[in-house]
Amino acid sequence: MGLRISQVDAFTDTPFEGNPAAVCLLPSARDDGWMQSVAREMNLSETAFLVHQADGFGLRWFTPAVEVALCGHATLASAHLLWEEGHLPPARQARFHTKSGLLTGDRAGEWIELDFPAKREEAAPAPPGLAEALGVTPTYVGRNQFDYLVEVDAEATVRRLTPNHAALAALPVRGVIVTSRADSAGYDFVSRFFAPGSGVPEDPVTGSA
Missing domain, CATH: 3.10.310.10 (Diaminopimelate Epimerase; Chain A, domain 1)
Structure with missing residues (x-):
């Protein structure tokens, strides 16, 4: 069975603007090489891969070249897709388990609020x-x-x-x-x-x- 990959334009309400991310909701975990190949094929700054877990979703991000430990716009795109396609009820928090720890997203009217770690310089x-x-x-x-x-x-x-x-x-x-x-x-x-x-x-x- 084929897998669906969606492209979401983050940080905008206008088509073809903002920052596009690919989002792939997987039925089960896939190996790193496969995800890297998909990200290279998508050729966007990041491709997000989601796997359902008991308390939210596992989330990993790949550029066309490497896996990264944190990505904002592809997390925003992932949260949007989960609510937009009915994978999460509108009032339920989006919870992402990542290499940077637990990240959360909440709907606030037409906005999405993300809770990210502060990585101060x-x-x-x-x-x-x-x-x-x-x-x-x-x-x-x-x-x-x-x-x-x-x-x-x-x-x-x-x-x-x-x-x-x-x-x-x-x-x-x-x-x-x-x-x-x-x-x-x-x-x-x-x-x-x-x-x-x-x-x-x-x-x-x-x-x-």
């Missing part, structure tokens, strides 16, 4: 080649267990970045967040997320970085 020296790979001079560099966080001087600097993806891929992290305070009215900050070492040159929108 600490100030860190810039690794060799980071500034050169980005083509900017950082005003701050921090790091948590997943990513480097790089602050730059202005929104325009973030927008015009054309990083060296091969050089970024050599860094020993999931990805690099580049951010600044926003100059555009109505926004607090702007950011971009590059993860070529994880098979994602640039993520359109990110929920965990």
Whole structure:
């Protein structure tokens, strides 16, 4: 019997915008190689695989290249699919057992609220080649267990970045967040997320970085 794979555009209410994730609800666990092959075939920043458990769902995420320990938009997409297709009653909490622990989602009207671990960064020296790979001079560099966080001087600097993806891929992290305070009215900050070492040159929108 074939398996259904759905594509969900997260962080948007407009078709073909936001950040698309593939979601596959499995009848039973599959091996890592099979899931990685499916994610490579989907060729989206993440493909989520769900398996029903006694207290929720097991959830794993794969980019086209590797498995990742945390992903925001594919978790949001998974919760949406479970409610939208009737796998969970509307009032029941979505509970996901993951490599980052228990993650939960709750419906709040037309919104979905996710409870994610706070992976705070600490100030860190810039690794060799980071500034050169980005083509900017950082005003701050921090790091948590997943990513480097790089602050730059202005929104325009973030927008015009054309990083060296091969050089970024050599860094020993999931990805690099580049951010600044926003100059555009109505926004607090702007950011971009590059993860070529994880098979994602640039993520359109990110929920965990």
